[in-house]
Amino acid sequence: MKAHTLSVLVENKAGVLSRVAGLFSRRGFNIESLAVGTCEEPTMSRMTIVVFADDAQIEQVQKQLNKLIDVIKVSDITDIETVDRELALIKVNAEPGTGRSEVMQIAGIFRAQIVDVGAKTLVLEVTGDTVKIDALEKLLRQYGVKELLRTGKIAMLRGAKTVKSEK
Amino acid sequence: MKTGAKILVEGLQREGVEIIFGYPGGVVLPIYDELYESSLRHILVRHEQAAAHAADGYARASGRVGVCLATSGPGACNLVTGIATAYMDSVPIVALTGQVPTNLLGNDAFQEADITGITMPITKHNYLVKKTAELGRIIKEAFFIARTGRPGPVLIDLPKDVSTTAVDETKAFPKEITLRGYKPTVTGHAKQITKAVELIQNAERPIIYAGGGVISSDASAELVEFAECMGIPVTTTLMGLSCIPCDHPLNLGMLGMHGTEYANFAITESDLLIAIGVRFDDRVTGKVQTFAPHAVIIHIDVDPAEIGKNKKVDVPIVGDARSILQAMIAQLNRCSGREKWLERIRHWKNKHPLRYKEDGCLRPQFIIQQLSNLLKGEGIIVSEVGQNQMWTAQYYCFRKPRSWLTSGGLGTMGYGFPASMGAHFARPDETVFDIAGDGSFQMNIQELGTVAHYRIPVKVAILNNMYLGMVRQWQELFYDRRYSYTELPSIDFAKIAAAYGVDGMRVESCDEVVPALTAAIETDGPFVIDFRIEREENVFPMVPAGAAINEMIGGHPR
Numbered sequence: 001m002k003a004h005t006l007s008v009l010v011e012n013k014a015g016v017l018s019r020v021a022g023l024f025s026r027r028g029f030n031i032e033s034l035a036v037g038t039c040e041e042p043t044m045s046r047m048t049i050v051v052f053a054d055d056a057q058i059e060q061v062q063k064q065l066n067k068l069i070d071v072i073k074v075s076d077i078t079d080i081e082t083v084d085r086e087l088a089l090i091k092v093n094a095e096p097g098t099g100r101s102e103v104m105q106i107a108g109i110f111r112a113q114i115v116d117v118g119a120k121t122l123v124l125e126v127t128g129d130t131v132k133i134d135a136l137e138k139l140l141r142q143y144g145v146k147e148l149l150r151t152g153k154i155a156m157l158r159g160a161k162t163v164k165s166e167k
Numbered sequence: 168m169k170t171g172a173k174i175l176v177e178g179l180q181r182e183g184v185e186i187i188f189g190y191p192g193g194v195v196l197p198i199y200d201e202l203y204e205s206s207l208r209h210i211l212v213r214h215e216q217a218a219a220h221a222a223d224g225y226a227r228a229s230g231r232v233g234v235c236l237a238t239s240g241p242g243a244c245n246l247v248t249g250i251a252t253a254y255m256d257s258v259p260i261v262a263l264t265g266q267v268p269t270n271l272l273g274n275d276a277f278q279e280a281d282i283t284g285i286t287m288p289i290t291k292h293n294y295l296v297k298k299t300a301e302l303g304r305i306i307k308e309a310f311f312i313a314r315t316g317r318p319g320p321v322l323i324d325l326p327k328d329v330s331t332t333a334v335d336e337t338k339a340f341p342k343e344i345t346l347r348g349y350k351p352t353v354t355g356h357a358k359q360i361t362k363a364v365e366l367i368q369n370a371e372r373p374i375i376y377a378g379g380g381v382i383s384s385d386a387s388a389e390l391v392e393f394a395e396c397m398g399i400p401v402t403t404t405l406m407g408l409s410c411i412p413c414d415h416p417l418n419l420g421m422l423g424m425h426g427t428e429y430a431n432f433a434i435t436e437s438d439l440l441i442a443i444g445v446r447f448d449d450r451v452t453g454k455v456q457t458f459a460p461h462a463v464i465i466h467i468d469v470d471p472a473e474i475g476k477n478k479k480v481d482v483p484i485v486g487d488a489r490s491i492l493q494a495m496i497a498q499l500n501r502c503s504g505r506e507k508w509l510e511r512i513r514h515w516k517n518k519h520p521l522r523y524k525e526d527g528c529l530r531p532q533f534i535i536q537q538l539s540n541l542l543k544g545e546g547i548i549v550s551e552v553g554q555n556q557m558w559t560a561q562y563y564c565f566r567k568p569r570s571w572l573t574s575g576g577l578g579t580m581g582y583g584f585p586a587s588m589g590a591h592f593a594r595p596d597e598t599v600f601d602i603a604g605d606g607s608f609q610m611n612i613q614e615l616g617t618v619a620h621y622r623i624p625v626k627v628a629i630l631n632n633m634y635l636g637m638v639r640q641w642q643e644l645f646y647d648r649r650y651s652y653t654e655l656p657s658i659d660f661a662k663i664a665a666a667y668g669v670d671g672m673r674v675e676s677c678d679e680v681v682p683a684l685t686a687a688i689e690t691d692g693p694f695v696i697d698f699r700i701e702r703e704e705n706v707f708p709m710v711p712a713g714a715a716i717n718e719m720i721g722g723h724p725r
Contacts, residue, residue: 010348011347011348014295015283015295018284018287019287022287022288026288056475059475060472060475060476063471063472064472066471066472067470067472068292068348069291069292069312069346069348069349070348071348072347072348
């Protein structure tokens with residue numbers, strides 16, 4: 001079992017997300033994260049799905065996704081060189097005098113932006129790969145994380161290659 | 168200008184549809200008004216579930232797309248079991264449902280149900296039409312998707328205002344459709360085919376395991392030609408029965424849970440398994456780890472997702488079974504026998520035939536054998552689900568493809584009677600028999616109204632044991648004979664038939680069987696025979712759930 005990253009091109013139509021999500025739940029596949037948005041071609045959307053699965057399962061996941069009429073292309077990019085990023089917003093306890101400056105230092109080390117300063121809290125915005133965000137989250141836990149939002153991973157092939165519909 | 172309703176009816180006719188099965192209601196009134204003077208024939212069923220099964224029976228018997236129509240909400244929901252049945256058995260149907268007007272969608276309006284949401288897991292694809300201008304294209308796509316690749320049901324949900332709005336008729340139907348996410352593979356990979364042929368030519372104990380895919384791709388003739396040339400025995404799944412004549416020397420009958428002992432032995436001893444149009448279902452494989460344990464496996468299927476799903480495969484070939492078999496036949500440079508292997512199989516066939524007690528009591532196997540003799544393999548046999556289905560699979564001698572319609576995957580009781588109505592309209596010259604149980608028949612018994620109304624000449628043979636027989640059998644074998652809620656009271660089915668204006672009779676002894684069946688066959692209209700069979704007759708042999716398929720109970724001692 002390991003985390004696989006799938007880049008999936010789908011029709012930009014109502015109901016496609018629900019077809020994909022429904023497929024995962026009824027076949028018992030585990031979605032770790034799913035990010036979806038428009039892409040370079042306005043009639044299509046691109047989904048980046050992280051699935052926890054063994055080799056046989058990931059093969060089934062891809063085959064079942066391919067069976068959906070609205071799915072145009074499925075690529076497993078787990079073992080390919082990619083740039084992958086997610087974005088997180090973290091609201092952390094940081095009262096002046098009790099840790100605020102430490103939180104700000106940590107933010108600096110992680111190149112996180114402080115996007116909101118409250119009387120007792122700071123909101124950090126950070127982008128990076130999953131490992132980096134996990135590390136930052138772990139460090140901030142000791143100050144008290146009040147709210148945490150992560151977007152799910154998006155990933156793009158390095159170099160000239162693209163994940164595109166060949167049709 | 169053309170209304171959506173008009174585009175719908177015209178679109179169906181452009182797809183070659185001649186008949187639809189349906190039930191009217193509020194939001195489909197514009198469609199029914201269009202049907203009023205149309206040449207498109209409509210059969211009014213008595214429950215929407217029957218419309219879906221009838222469309223399914225029509226599709227299986229004809230090889231064409233069957234169509235059913237229901238109103239929104241409850242009407243659409245009643246189609247669900249029929250759509251799921253078609254989905255599990257890969258049957259091409261197009262289900263049309265009415266929907267509340269687009270401005271009320273999502274408002275919990277009267278008779279609103281999210282039928283595209285409900286049917287998402289049981290359709291190959293579905294559509295909620297939002298604009299009349301899209302309708303012509305959607306109809307075209309729906310039929311294309313339903314009948315190509317691995318066939319399956321497609322649903323089109325039509326809000327009432329989509330049916331009533333008119334659009335420019337010159338733009339109603341696109342010339343061509345493009346589905347960039349749907350490109351089914353037809354032709355098998357040449358290298359894989361060559362590899363498979365080599366393996367087959369060198370195998371000592373090969374066996375063909377053929378399923379519904381052979382029937383749906385119309386590959387039966389090619390399958391038999393291939394098997395004969397290479398001297399390979401053929402066992403079929405429940406769905407594959409009729410792809411090879413029952414009395415063909417290479418035929419081993421059905422395999423799996425209620426298969427023949429010799430088919431299961433042959434699978435277990437084989438060194439090469441050629442799986443064609445099958446999906447290694449649990450009712451076939453038993454304990455999957457011990458299924459064909461010594462065999463190299465070739466798997467031919469149109470759906471790549473079936474390959475490796477349940478069992479690891481050595482040589483996968485994705486594509487249409489017929490085209491692949493033709494390519495394989497073209498590569499055979501010689502025909503060859505396999506005398507030693509076939510001799511072993513003949514030995515098993517002689518020592519382990521299907522058998523039942525012949526003691527003069529009225530037993531279901533006897534009834535099916537008599538029907539088989541009378542029809543000589545002609546006609547279309549439809550079954551319900553349970554013991555009736557398994558006895559028919561074991562004892563009816565099928566000789567032609569598309570002569571056997573049954574709910575294999577979903578196992579839908581109540582399928583047979585409405586499906587036989589559909590089968591009649593697909594092939595009106597054939598005798599159509601529904602082999603039923605008293606439990607199953609009562610699940611869609613209201614269709615007596617439809618067969619009486621249109622004088623649809625389907626014959627129903629009820630194997631009446633006043634039990635939900637298959638469940639009772641499991642209770643007898645595995646639950647210490649505790650018959651929890653499986654006993655049914657006696658029903659006078661002939662009287663019920665008579666109340667609908669349908670002929671019927673009751674049969675209680677063996678010597679009445681042939682005269683009753685003959686009377687049914689010779690009657691022009693529908694006919695119901697209530698056979699009062701031995702109540703606790705079981706389906707044997709049987710592989711207990713989860714056991715290896717060569718560990719059968721109720722068979723011969725080895």
